[in-house]
Amino acid sequence: xxxxxxxxxxxxxxxxxxxxxxxxRLPDTTVHFLGAxxxxxxxxxxxMLTILTERPLEDLPHPEVIVVPGGYGTRDLMRDERVxxxxxxxxxxxxxxxxxxxxxxxxxxxxxxxxxxATTHWSEAGALKSYGATYTARRVVExxxxxxxxxxxxxxxxxxxxxxxxxxxxxxxxxYQLAIExxxxxxxxxxxxxxxxxxxxxxxxxxxx
Amino acid sequence: xxxxxxxxxxxxxxxxxxxxxxxxRLPDTTVHFLGAxxxxxxxxxxxMLTILTERPLEDLPHPEVIVVPGGYGTRDLMRDERVxxxxxxxxxxxxxxxxxxxxxxxxxxxxxxxxxxATTHWSEAGALKSYGATYTARRVVExxxxxxxxxxxxxxxxxxxxxxxxxxxxxxxxxYQLAIExxxxxxxxxxxxxxxxxxxxxxxxxxxx
Numbered sequence: 203x204x205x206x207x208x209x210x211x212x213x214x215x216x217x218x219x220x221x222x223x224x225x226x227r228l229p230d231t232t233v234h235f236l237g238a239x240x241x242x243x244x245x246x247x248x249x250m251l252t253i254l255t256e257r258p259l260e261d262l263p264h265p266e267v268i269v270v271p272g273g274y275g276t277r278d279l280m281r282d283e284r285v286x287x288x289x290x291x292x293x294x295x296x297x298x299x300x301x302x303x304x305x306x307x308x309x310x311x312x313x314x315x316x317x318x319x320a321t322t323h324w325s326e327a328g329a330l331k332s333y334g335a336t337y338t339a340r341r342v343v344e345x346x347x348x349x350x351x352x353x354x355x356x357x358x359x360x361x362x363x364x365x366x367x368x369x370x371x372x373x374x375x376x377x378y379q380l381a382i383e384x385x386x387x388x389x390x391x392x393x394x395x396x397x398x399x400x401x402x403x404x405x406x407x408x409x410x411x
Numbered sequence: 412x413x414x415x416x417x418x419x420x421x422x423x424x425x426x427x428x429x430x431x432x433x434x435x436r437l438p439d440t441t442v443h444f445l446g447a448x449x450x451x452x453x454x455x456x457x458x459m460l461t462i463l464t465e466r467p468l469e470d471l472p473h474p475e476v477i478v479v480p481g482g483y484g485t486r487d488l489m490r491d492e493r494v495x496x497x498x499x500x501x502x503x504x505x506x507x508x509x510x511x512x513x514x515x516x517x518x519x520x521x522x523x524x525x526x527x528x529a530t531t532h533w534s535e536a537g538a539l540k541s542y543g544a545t546y547t548a549r550r551v552v553e554x555x556x557x558x559x560x561x562x563x564x565x566x567x568x569x570x571x572x573x574x575x576x577x578x579x580x581x582x583x584x585x586x587y588q589l590a591i592e593x594x595x596x597x598x599x600x601x602x603x604x605x606x607x608x609x610x611x612x613x614x615x616x617x618x619x620x
Contacts (some may be wrong), residue, residue: 214432215428215431215432216428216429216431216432219424219425219428219460220425220428221462222424222425222459223424223425223564223565225425226455226457226459226460227618229618232459233457233459233460234459235460241542243463246435248435248442248445250431250436250441250442250443251428251431251442251444251462252462253460253461253462253463254452254461254462254463254464297532299503302517303592306413324592336464341594341596342596342598344540353592353594354590354591354592355432355590355591355592355593356432356519356568356591356592356593356595357596359565359592359594359597360595360596360598361596361599363597363598363599364598367598367599372599373610373611373614374610374614375598375599376599376601376607376608376610376611376614377601377607377611377614377615377618378490379597379599379601379602379607379611379614380601380602380603380604380607380611380612380615381564381615382425382563382564382565382602383465383512383533383562383563383564383565383566383602383603384564384565384595384597385550385562385566385602385603386565386568386569386593386595386597386602387550387551387566387569387574387594387604388568388569388588388593389551389569389572389573389584390572390574390576390581390584390585390588392585392586392588392589393588393589393591393592393593393594393595394589394592394594395589398585398586398588398589399582399585399593401582401585402582402585402586402588402589403586403589405582405583405585405586406589406590409436409438409586
């Protein structure tokens with residue numbers, strides 16, 4: 203099975219690597235990191251981390267699974283008709299078309315979310331509406347047509363475990379969860395808008411501003 | 412602040428990228444991915460993912476924080492006296508020396524865990540003993556001397572949030588948890604040896620064998 207993960211400059215590393223760490227364990231499966239904006243090194247938003255891509259999107263027009271990670275760089279991709287056309291064409295034959303974080307905005311820009319429920323990073327909830335999608339604050343949103351969107355950054359791990367179950371069955375997916383020792387025990391309970399304190403939200407707003 | 416993360420061929424991607432995604436948000440901080448076995452591209456165990464390193468370990472002898480990710484490649488590093496010497500020297504002046512997964516075996520081989528409690532991936536629990544450490548099945552283990560070890564793969568996210576709290580305070584760390592929307596909701600509860608079903612364990616054992 204071929205899994206296509208488009209990468210681009212200013213992607214968010216965990217959006218891509220969380221699902222990779224789960225899905226690369228599927229039998230007879232290759233996760234392909236494809237250059238969406240040309241091949242070569244792709245840097246995260248901070249510029250501190252670089253993942254290499256050796257092939258362009260066009261090399262893999264018909265993957266069984268698509269995983270679009272998010273990041274600030276999606277803003278450019280959403281205006282790139284070449285990328286949008288690849289997404290449409292690949293989705294036409296894929297079994298699963300998925301996204302993490304603001305990766306869903308790319309699916310939206312390609313016209314794939316019209317009339318559907320979807321999720322994204324909580325800070326971009328409003329952006330989905332312009333693509334005809336209804337934002338829902340769930341962590342993983344499955345819709346008809348094999349479309350699955352995940353919420354912000356770390357939610358890609360949860361999405362990938364569900365996707366692994368859909369592809370290889372529950373026992374296999376549970377085995378991958380054990381392999382990556384995913385028994386989460388965050389030291390705080392601040393991972394969603396509903397749970398975070400006002401102080402934490404203010405801290406984040408001050409840093410982003 | 413300088414955070415050093417040694418990379419090497421056959422590392423586990425999420426071991427490195429989980430902590431990166433948290434710690435790169437600390438103010439005035441750079442996460443440096445350093446080539447432990449020479450600079451250049453470093454591939455994960457599957458060969459599907461490549462992270463670039465541009466500088467060798469020796470370029471950063473005195474980072475404030477060390478994060479050693481795990482992976483099959485640690486087996487070679489543990490026999491590389493140049494790498495072990497860097498770990499010892501860097502630890503002598505670091506504020507925090509940490510590991511994820513089998514990264515703790517490298518700390519052990521460098522002599523840093525003698526007489527301490529520590530953790531690692533559940534499958535390598537027995538290996539810590541030969542370094543004078545006592546394996547403990549906790550997800551994040553803090554010890555005197557600024558040493559923090561984390562359990563398998565995904566536990567690096569939890570470790571990094573705790574480390575962020577120690578460095579920048581609780582509100583900042585909670586803000587980073589919100590930024591990466593880390594409100595984990597795995598679809599199963601199979602992330603530890605104690606919780607996984609026998610079927611999941613058997614599945615994993617059959618694949619590893």
